[in-house]
Amino acid sequence: MKLFNPPLLFFAILFLSFNSLAQKQTYDIVSYTVPNGWQTQQVDGGVQLFITDNKTGGYAIAIVTKGMPSSGSAENDFSNQWKSLLVNTVNSITQPVKIKPEHDSGWEIHSGNGNYVDGNVKGLATLITATGYDQTVAAVLMTNTQQYQNDLLTFINSLELKKMTSNTTTTNNPSANNNSNNSSIVGLWVYYNSEVSGYFNGYAQYSGGYMRREYLFHADGTYTFRTKNWMVHVKDILFVYETGTYSVNGNQLTISPKSGKGEWWSKAPSGRTSEWGKLVKSSSWKLEPVTYSFEFKEYSELTLLLRSPNETQREGQQENNTASYTTRATDKSLIDNPPGFKVQQAAPPQASSKSTGAEINAPIAGKIWEAQTLEKHGASYGSMSGFHTGGFWIYQYKFNTDGTxxxxYNAASAVATNPANVLQYESGTYSVNGNQLTITPLKGTNEEWSVGNINNGMSAETKRNTLEKRIKLVKTSSRKLEKITYSFTIEYWQGNEANALCLKHTQDTQREGSPGQNNQSCFFETTAAKSALFTK
Incomplete structure (x- = not known):
């Protein structure tokens, strides 16, 4: 792939290769090589690389952002990033001059540059965005000199995107229609942003201020929403506290506030952002019921996206009316209550008398997930090495929407001295919380069955049919019931042409056995008609 167009100094296309000999650093889904002599630092939402010549005043900057939710349009993603990363950060910049978009490995890549003025400094800025797999990522370059041209081109050519086998985001649509339901939305979801006071030579100048908001969804169907904004150029601290109930129906989240208030507090005499002054006044706060559509995305961390029909009081103005929150441990909140504040908690919603039980509408629910491996001849079989013997191993999960x-597990070897059909099965309950799947077995049995005679004159297909037919139960043994909480993802694997449920585990388990590649065991979505059906 041609990486840049020489007449356009810094136009480039992200090099989507997945094997590189250069030593690279990785930030979120982008890998890159730091040019010699450059410095790096973490900034809000990205990593910044920079170099400055103190004698000439020349500088060059490169910023790589973390993956963010895509607007659904690669062109719009570029425009949004141009505005956010450039228009809003320098005094002025020309409209971008773009080249034709490129497509590679599921990514649509847009590039453009423009001349900017920042104070008394004039320079050239280049933006590269890549959109795919429901997310977008950007790299922006800024310089006021040509002396770092080679460094910038080297950096651009080193950029690599994480290899995506599919859409690696997890789209979970949990259901929590009453307080007995399991819901993956339970927990703390936060949006924490640092205040930027301005830019100097293209460098963000962080003031120490911040804007924070968060939801804490309790398992009993109640929630707490809080906002705290401590900003250098705003006289007082804004604090918002709201409680109420919530319900989930498919991918619809309804927030029903019961009480809430907004307050302005003076800043502490010490000037510390972690301290409070005195209550100045109450601010107006409207109790606003809203039904959002929502989904979970797996970017650098599990992210909850809330989409509202209109601008809301809690989220304020958001692009495409979509607010983004990341998961956080409930004891790691960065919002504290003002001194003397009395915590209020809404009463949990009453369970419907018509409800017969919990219903789970997570992406694994109501589906059959199956993994199957075929036994093959080993190297000792010479020319037959790698051919199917007729033996097999099958693993199957069926997750019902009622939480059960x-x-x-069914297996048989065609090369065993005394072939037998091994059948192991168990049942129980499961729950989903974010990307955590907890399986709690309640009963299970291991069985061994006799099968028909196997001889070398049979085809692999005939042997398979013989091994699958159980004739007589030989023995039964108790099964260890092993409760495990897995981290999981759902991905589309093009090679298998199916969604894959991948359960993370580093130790052997009763159900999966040894972990596979990347410390996970993967099962593919199938239908009852296509699955290996078992009566037990």
């Missing part, structure tokens, strides 16, 4: 599951 069935697991079955």
């Amino acid at each position: 599951y069935q697991f079955v």
